[in-house]
Amino acid sequence: MSVFDMSDSELMIALKTMKSAIIPVGSLEQHGPHLPVSTDTLIAEYVSKSVAQKIGALVLPSVTYGVSFEHDPMFHVSLRNSTLSALLCDACAALARHGFRNIVVINGHHGNIGALQYIAQNLAGRISDNISIHILHYWHQLKNDELGHAGEVETSLMLVVAPKLVKMEKAKPNTKNMPKSKIAYASLTNSPGSFVKITGNGVWGNPKKASVETGQRLLNEITSGLVKTITELAN
Numbered sequence: 372m373s374v375f376d377m378s379d380s381e382l383m384i385a386l387k388t389m390k391s392a393i394i395p396v397g398s399l400e401q402h403g404p405h406l407p408v409s410t411d412t413l414i415a416e417y418v419s420k421s422v423a424q425k426i427g428a429l430v431l432p433s434v435t436y437g438v439s440f441e442h443d444p445m446f447h448v449s450l451r452n453s454t455l456s457a458l459l460c461d462a463c464a465a466l467a468r469h470g471f472r473n474i475v476v477i478n479g480h481h482g483n484i485g486a487l488q489y490i491a492q493n494l495a496g497r498i499s500d501n502i503s504i505h506i507l508h509y510w511h512q513l514k515n516d517e518l519g520h521a522g523e524v525e526t527s528l529m530l531v532v533a534p535k536l537v538k539m540e541k542a543k544p545n546t547k548n549m550p551k552s553k554i555a556y557a558s559l560t561n562s563p564g565s566f567v568k569i570t571g572n573g574v575w576g577n578p579k580k581a582s583v584e585t586g587q588r589l590l591n592e593i594t595s596g597l598v599k600t601i602t603e604l605a606n
Contacts, residue, residue: 415479512596522576
């Protein structure tokens with residue numbers, strides 16, 4: 372259920388039975404010539420709604436801006452780490468005041484990890500000790516834990532999430548040889564302006580391999596994994 376569509380009175384009724392809230396967090400950044408700049412947000416929002424239906428949670432409006440300085444000079448609208456962290460801390464504190472006891476942030480963009488890492492710590496003293504804050508990166512639920520950028524995984528997901536926004540005829544793989552290590556990915560993309568230098572064209576992976584079937588399988592994997600993780604954290 373989305374909070375965005377509810378009135379105050381409806382929320383008060385829902386809060387009597389629902390104590391969990393999910394905040395999807397994405398980014399606004401280039402995703403090659405074939406995917407929209409809202410890709411990370413759209414996926415995070417879709418996954419969050421799927422999870423919420425299964426665990427009985429309320430979904431907050433998505434945070435559509437992330438930390439994407441690695442994409443310079445290609446298009447992105449980025450927040451500083453401190454800004455994104457402060458925004459989410461304030462949102463979590465507000466939700467806690469209104470009676471939510473379990474708050475989950477579902478992240479859709481790798482570059483946000485640093486900003487999200489210490490939100491629970493930064494909320495110490497601002498919220499009650501019996502309120503839980505959890506940060507989950509959706510791709511950690513994938514069996515191979517490989518996300519890439521605008522490649523096979525994200526393109527497959529978008530073929531299910533928002534097929535009308537995918538332009539497969541424009542899809543192209545990265546134009547430079549890419550490191551395969553997840554550690555290399557994490558390190559290289561920390562530096563502003565690094566992504567184009569690494570990929571050549573802003574794409575990490577081969578989107579031409581994407582399919583609706585793969586997207587649906589991955590979404591099922593992600594959703595079931597997140598439901599299991601959130602349920603375990605609540606116990």
